[in-house]
Amino acid sequence: MLKYLSLIFCALLIGSNVNAQDFAISPLKMNLFYIGIPNPIKVVVKEVEAKDIILEISNGEIEPTEERNTFLVYPQKAGKTLIIILSKDGDTIGLEEFRVRPLPKASAKVAGKYDGVVRKNVLRAQIGIIADIRFFEFSPRSVVNEYSLIVMRGSRTIHSKHYIDGPKFNNEVKEVFDNLQKGDKVIFCFVKYTTVTKKILKAYPAELIITE
Numbered sequence: 001m002l003k004y005l006s007l008i009f010c011a012l013l014i015g016s017n018v019n020a021q022d023f024a025i026s027p028l029k030m031n032l033f034y035i036g037i038p039n040p041i042k043v044v045v046k047e048v049e050a051k052d053i054i055l056e057i058s059n060g061e062i063e064p065t066e067e068r069n070t071f072l073v074y075p076q077k078a079g080k081t082l083i084i085i086l087s088k089d090g091d092t093i094g095l096e097e098f099r100v101r102p103l104p105k106a107s108a109k110v111a112g113k114y115d116g117v118v119r120k121n122v123l124r125a126q127i128g129i130i131a132d133i134r135f136f137e138f139s140p141r142s143v144v145n146e147y148s149l150i151v152m153r154g155s156r157t158i159h160s161k162h163y164i165d166g167p168k169f170n171n172e173v174k175e176v177f178d179n180l181q182k183g184d185k186v187i188f189c190f191v192k193y194t195t196v197t198k199k200i201l202k203a204y205p206a207e208l209i210i211t212e
Contacts, residue, residue: 024043025041025085025096026043033073033075035102035103035197040073043055043070045093052087053069055086058082059077059079060100061074061076080097080099105202106133107134107203108206113206113208115206115207118209119212124174127169129167130142131144131191140195145164145193147192149161149186150187150189152187153185180210184209186207186208187205187207187208191206
């Protein structure tokens, strides 16, 4: 907290202390940062060598990479973060503010699908269920802790059970898959997963239709 207040105070003084140098802080993936994943940025300062650039951040941590002028940002809380560029001599070159958000909620995913149709033998060959974020450029690692499996045949429910032994399909689930018929609706719901930030969340369900 003290570090954050110090950086904000410094930012307020920058108007009279910033060097007249061109600089750019460019996110390489998205225009905002997400908690729990590395957010790469490229920092370029006119007439300053990459090795002489020093960065400070008000919310989280920042570290250099092996790639020239490239850094990884790890914000800690949602809201905003301030990145300040310093020269090797400690002079303030510039700063820029970025938004910070939590990762979007994941969806259950089986056989590479969130919904749609799947062949019985393809479903039977799956090792387990995963929680993945749809339409998201990153694929942060999440671990499924539990899920419910429901199978509908027409208007009848022929199987409904909650499993709490992790993401892998046990022998009972595989036997359910063996007995599937064309047109059966297979629903994975009440899926709970642990995020990269150690939070336990509920994923959106997956609904698959057996084609053959």
